[in-house]
Each structure stands twice: as C-alpha cells, then as structure tokens.
Amino acid sequence: MSDTRLPAVDAAEARPAEAAAAAPQRPAHAVTLQPSGWRYDCAEGHTVLVGALRAGIRLPSSCRNGTCRTCMCRMLEGKVAYSIERPGLSPDEKAEGWILPCVAVAQSDLLLEVPNARALQFRPRPPGMLTGARRS
Numbered sequence: 348m349s350d351t352r353l354p355a356v357d358a359a360e361a362r363p364a365e366a367a368a369a370a371p372q373r374p375a376h377a378v379t380l381q382p383s384g385w386r387y388d389c390a391e392g393h394t395v396l397v398g399a400l401r402a403g404i405r406l407p408s409s410c411r412n413g414t415c416r417t418c419m420c421r422m423l424e425g426k427v428a429y430s431i432e433r434p435g436l437s438p439d440e441k442a443e444g445w446i447l448p449c450v451a452v453a454q455s456d457l458l459l460e461v462p463n464a465r466a467l468q469f470r471p472r473p474p475g476m477l478t479g480a481r482r483s
Contacts (some may be wrong), residue, residue: 378398381461383461387399387401392452394450406448411433419447422445428450429450
C-alpha cells in the first residue's frame, strides 16, 4: 500500500495571507502639522504628501515629483529621506529645514509648518449611466 499522507507544511506556507496579516507591520511615523495641530500617521515608505491625503488632509501640491516646489514647507522637527536623487531644494534651504512633502519620506516623527493645509472635502459622485464596466 502506498503512503498517501501529505508532507508536513509550515503554517506560513499553508496560509500565506494569514501569515502576512500576522507579520509585524512596518512602523508608521506621526506627522503633526502646525498651526492646525492636525496629526496623522504616515506609513513607512509613503511620502509625507501621500500620508496626508490618506488621512483626509490636502497639502499644497502640483507636480508630485519634486520640481515645482508648490508643496515646499518647513520641517521644525524630525528627519526625512527623499524618494528621488535630487529634490528641487538648495543645500541652504535643506539646512534651514525646508522639505518637499511630495518626495519626502519620513524617517522619524515629524513636526511641519504647513499653514495652507486643508481638510479634504469629499463629495459624492453623482450617479452616472452604467455602460459595460464603466460609468460615464
């Protein structure tokens, strides 16, 4: 008679989705905005701008690639790294604490001076005709 038993399998191999959910999450960094006092958590690897948008906060932005400087704000405390090699800031501006949230990734908790931060206004989209798999 042949052996029909299955080989032993590690629990993580048997249920990868459950193992991934149980794995420790990468830490988020707290970002506090002044003068509003709003605070949000920015997930590891996300830019400061994306973290704000996910929290329902609109920071000034335009290009989202570090060139237009619309998002430029002052970092009062904390440390960031940039997702691009040469963000559009001079060495003097960096030394004075200016950052570009659209390409800045938090490396610690941050305190930022962003006077133009606004709460996002979510408006329900009016129902459209369903045509195939798209709304018009």
